[in-house]
Amino acid sequence: MKKIIYLDNAATTKTAPEVVEAMLPYFSEYYGNASTIYSLGGASKKAMNEARESIASVLGAKTEEIYFTAGGSESDNWALKATADAYANKGNHIITSRIEHHAILHTCEYLEKKGFEVTYLDVDENGKVKLDQLKKAIRPTTILISIMYANNEIGTIQPIKEIGEIAHEHGILFHTDAVQAFGQLPINVDECHIDMLSASGHKLNGPKGIGFLYIRKGVKIRSFVHGGAQERKRRAGTENIPGIVGLGAAAARAAASMEERTAKERELRDYLIDRILKEVPYTRLNGDRTDRLPNNANFSFQFVEGESLLIMLDMEGICGSSGSACTSGSLDPSHVLLAIGLPHEIAHGSLRLTLSEETTKEELDFVIETLKNIVEKLRSMSPLYEDFVKKHQ
Numbered sequence: 062m063k064k065i066i067y068l069d070n071a072a073t074t075k076t077a078p079e080v081v082e083a084m085l086p087y088f089s090e091y092y093g094n095a096s097t098i099y100s101l102g103g104a105s106k107k108a109m110n111e112a113r114e115s116i117a118s119v120l121g122a123k124t125e126e127i128y129f130t131a132g133g134s135e136s137d138n139w140a141l142k143a144t145a146d147a148y149a150n151k152g153n154h155i156i157t158s159r160i161e162h163h164a165i166l167h168t169c170e171y172l173e174k175k176g177f178e179v180t181y182l183d184v185d186e187n188g189k190v191k192l193d194q195l196k197k198a199i200r201p202t203t204i205l206i207s208i209m210y211a212n213n214e215i216g217t218i219q220p221i222k223e224i225g226e227i228a229h230e231h232g233i234l235f236h237t238d239a240v241q242a243f244g245q246l247p248i249n250v251d252e253c254h255i256d257m258l259s260a261s262g263h264k265l266n267g268p269k270g271i272g273f274l275y276i277r278k279g280v281k282i283r284s285f286v287h288g289g290a291q292e293r294k295r296r297a298g299t300e301n302i303p304g305i306v307g308l309g310a311a312a313a314r315a316a317a318s319m320e321e322r323t324a325k326e327r328e329l330r331d332y333l334i335d336r337i338l339k340e341v342p343y344t345r346l347n348g349d350r351t352d353r354l355p356n357n358a359n360f361s362f363q364f365v366e367g368e369s370l371l372i373m374l375d376m377e378g379i380c381g382s383s384g385s386a387c388t389s390g391s392l393d394p395s396h397v398l399l400a401i402g403l404p405h406e407i408a409h410g411s412l413r414l415t416l417s418e419e420t421t422k423e424e425l426d427f428v429i430e431t432l433k434n435i436v437e438k439l440r441s442m443s444p445l446y447e448d449f450v451k452k453h454q
């Protein structure tokens with residue numbers, strides 16, 4: 062197989078070798094059920110507690126506030142549905158933003174069908190929630206504010222501390238989808254007044270199918286899966302011990318390497334952004350220039366179709382992601398790119414490249430040169446581009 066340059070780390074990451082190694086014994090050696098009293102089960106329980114502790118310490122949380130789930134989507138679903146359920150007697154209003162992940166947006170749509178009212182906050186041209194609009198949206202019946210920590214498409218980091226303070230002042234619960242931020246940015250749940258936080262293993266070099274929901278002590282939240290007494294009776298089912306061990310190892314690893322790793326990623330990200338903007342005409346950067354995830358670059362190339370771009374990049378061994386959901390059968394451009402005000406035709410020509418700790422400058426040089434050629438080629442086939450050039454000659 063041709064060498065692959067993987068620049069789609071916001072979609073998923075490679076499981077780190079030391080994470081795989083930490084998990085392996087829990088498949089075939091320490092396979093006991095953590096709920097049993099013999100020592101084989103005890104080994105599982107001990108490993109699970111250690112993973113819980115290491116995750117809690119990364120967030121400044123208490124061990125018993127971490128609940129394991131099957132990933133980011135489940136955590137988001139749980140946070141919203143169970144809060145809606147438990148606080149329905151207090152009110153029926155939820156505030157979120159237009160640029161959330163579908164795990165939040167589609168859950169909100171479901172809750173609307175159940176009689177809840179949802180305010181979807183606009184964002185500015187860089188993808189940031191407007192705090193004055195948030196304050197104005199608050200009603201006596203508002204029970205929950207759910208705003209993502211950092212956006213998965215354009216990388217914009219939200220003013221989480223300010224949002225948390227507003228929620229706290231009004232006695233409203235604050236949930237944040239931190240699936241992209243956890244492991245990339247330092248997070249402290251107390252400083253930011255976060256009551257619930259979602260994260261997922263496979264976005265931080267951990268395994269797929271495992272995540273957690275942080276639930277602050279005292280928050281009334283209903284069970285998500287009914288059954289056994291696992292996860293303090295709130296999420297039944299025999300624990301995914303290898304996954305939990307892997308998530309714990311990935312969290313500890315990401316926290317230990319965060320400063321150095323993200324500094325290197327930021328430098329390479331800026332190198333990529335600067336060169337693309339300078340060397341490819343009629344191109345824009347999407348998302349906030351500075352308040353953005355260390356590994357995220359998102360461009361729109363005028364007169365180019367994002368899907369064609371992806372296919373041609375793939376032929377060169379480069380994995381990226383486009384701003385539209387054509388691959389999933391829909392022709393609509395990304396809701397995030399539309400929310401920051403891009404017209405449809407510009408949003409359609411978008412490309413997200415997300416770096417990893419293994420990305421090198423040499424790889425990016427190859428990507429930049431390849432991209433320049435591909436964009437030129439695609440534009441040379443575009444009648445719109447031809448018209449545009451004629452007019453501007």
Ligand SMILES: *Cc1c(COP(=O)(O)O)cnc(C)c1O
Pocket residue numbers: 071072131132133134135137162164209211212213238239240241261262263264270272
């Ligand atoms: C990936 C992602 C999710 C979903 O996580 P899964 O573990 O894949 O279910 C939710 N929110 C954001 C922001 C994400 O990037």
